Amino acid sequence: MRVLLTGLTGPVGSFLADYLLTLPAVEVHAFKRWRSDPRPIAHLLERVTIHEGDIEDPFAIDRAIAKAAPERIFHLAAQSYPSASWEAPIHTLRVNVEGTVNLLEAVRRHVPTARVHIAGTSAQYGTVAPEAIPIGETHPMRPGSPYGVSKVAAELTGLQYHDNFGLHVVVTRSFNHVGPRQGDRCSIQTFCRQMAAIELGLQEPILRVGNLEPRRDFTHTRDVARALWLLLEHGQPGEVYNLCSGQATRIGDIVQMVVERGRVPVEVQIDPARLRPSDEPILRGDNRKLCAATGWKPTIGMVEIVEELLAYWRMELAR
Incomplete structure (x- = not known):
């Protein structure tokens, strides 16, 4: 085929x-x-x-x-x-x-x-x-x-x-x-990339973030x-x-996961440039139609995602 x-x-x-x-x-x-x-x-x-x-x-x-x-x-x-x-x-x-x-x-x-x-x-x-x-x-x-x-x-x-x-x-x-090879435009990617850069001394110990309240699937x-x-x-x-996964995680909670898994202490700081003109408070999908049609279900959770992306950016920036 x-x-x-x-x-x-x-x-x-x-x-x-x-x-x-x-x-x-x-x-x-x-x-x-x-x-x-x-x-x-x-x-x-x-x-x-x-x-x-x-x-x-x-x-x-x-x-x-x-x-x-x-x-x-x-x-x-x-x-x-x-x-x-x-x-x-x-x-x-x-x-x-x-x-x-x-x-x-x-x-x-x-x-x-x-x-x-x-x-x-x-x-x-x-x-x-x-x-x-x-x-x-x-x-x-x-x-x-x-x-x-x-x-x-x-x-x-x-x-x-x-x-x-x-x-x-x-x-x-x-x-x-979200996953490796994605670039750093996505929120989780920016957090993990910044943490890796801070650990390597490539960025001051400030983790710059946007709106922390939205919840995303x-x-x-x-x-x-x-x-x-x-x-x-x-x-x-x-x-x-x-x-979708059918679960929604608060962006601020993802930032906390990154901070907790970082190898150096950082300050989390809101960056006005990272705020959008509009930001949906919550986006969580109903995936039952997809699952019923295919038998699919997600297998990789948020903790695994954060840990994998931190490892990915540490490797990428170390190059």
């Missing part, structure tokens, strides 16, 4: 490729930007067929789909940071919406029977009242950032291609994913990769599934 994924160097892409390569008789292809950082995928370069291009270029993704002729497609490529979407809203919309259209048009032309996954986000829900927690797939969407708006449009685009052209499209609304990227495969195999086309 030939599988193609976009966004190979992103937060989930390399872990999904790792998982796919453990499956029997699976040939992995990937579409990536030529300028993407190759370090997260160095271990994959001899095992994955890479097609280079930009998701905003319809001709590039068309060539990749035609050449790879995949039977399964995971569309992960995106501008995936809400904070960056405030700085570059038009770019975010182009990458996330036009990129999805470009992919689906290529699928419709070359591999109309392929199964396609489109990655959405919990940011599509926006601010949710406490009584609506955990958030189910039927909850209204009221995104609070350009990123969230772009993902609503990408989701609806995918469902429209299912309804009008019969494509096998499955959509996830993914809550926070985190899932490790290895658990996410397994869920995506199961969902494309067993999920219903034209359906949307929350991909």
Whole structure:
């Protein structure tokens, strides 16, 4: 079976490729930007067929789909940071919406029977009242950032291609994913990277943080990769599934976990530059639909995540 994924160097892409390569008789292809950082995928370069291009270029993704002729497609490529979407809203919309259209048009032309996954986000829900927690797939969407708006449009685009052209499209609304090789834009990553830098004497002993009160639903990227495969195999086309752990952890409690596992004392300090124009108080998903369809459940908890990321950043910065 030939599988193609976009966004190979992103937060989930390399872990999904790792998982796919453990499956029997699976040939992995990937579409990536030529300028993407190759370090997260160095271990994959001899095992994955890479097609280079930009998701905003319809001709590039068309060539990749035609050449790879995949039977399964995971569309992960995106501008995936809400904070960056405030700085570059038009770019975010182009990458996330036009990129999805470009992919689906290529699928419709070359591999109309392929199964396609489109990655959405919990940011599509926006601010949710406490009584609506955990958030189910039927909850209204009221995104609070350009990123969230772009993902609503990408989701609806995918469902429209299912309804009008019969494509096998499955959509996830993914809550926070976290793991190594992710960069340091995510909150947990910034905390762990700073702690590692402080331990090495690369930063003064001040851990700079943003809003500590929000509660977020985190899932490790290895658990996410397994869920995506199961969902494309067993999920219903034209359906949307929350991909989440079903648990929400306060950001301040995560900071405390990092501080407790640090090797030197630090001061925790609020940095106004890390505060967003809007910040949902709690995002916790209801994952029962996904679990019922696939038998999946998360296996890696928050303590393990923090410990793994601290070890990862200590190793990275020590280099």
